[in-house]
Amino acid sequence: DTAVSQTPKYLVTQMGNDKSIKCEQNLGHDTMYWYKQDSKKFLKIMFSYNNKELIINETVPNRFSPKSPDKAHLNLHINSLELGDSAVYFCASSPFGVTEAFFGQGTRLTVV
């Protein structure tokens, strides 16, 4: 059983399109995150949700909109995609607050 699963694993799209990445965790965790990993492997937090409520929003362009329909899901919608959005996006979850985070396999987004 996959603990944190993301779909799709790969996403290639043209500039200007809108796309979504889905994330689901079956660990019963309260907190979920989105991280962006750039081409230099630097991991930067984008959003954090605790029990469906937005906790952290790290100066991310408002083209990025997370949505948490329930505490097991945290989806990421991106409007008007730009070349600079190309990266690997990781979803993660943790039991509460700052304990270890469990990561999904990542979604490699390529904007052409």
Next chain:
Amino acid sequence: AQSVTQPDIHITVSEGASLELRCNYSYGATPYLFWYVQSPGQGLQLLLKYFSGDTLVQGIKGFEAEFKRSQSSFNLRKPSVHWSDAAEYFCAVGARDDKIIFGKGTRLHILP
């Protein structure tokens, strides 16, 4: 502000040799500290964590790390590396506002 520094971008060791990856953090209180490993094309896997107590912590795959408050360090060690240890290693610190901050990573190369 919390931060994590991994001074070595790349480290190369011979198979069977010992390994130490350096990590320094900046945080105002006792931090939660983590080491994660990322194999190519994969998500992040937790190797070990420090929350409190014994400053020498054991992790999976034969790794250990030592928390030294006086040096603000949390270095990762392994007595004898295997070719399968080649990967990217991330040190991370847990912050009070539910954020896990990652260092920029150290790429480990193993010589046969």
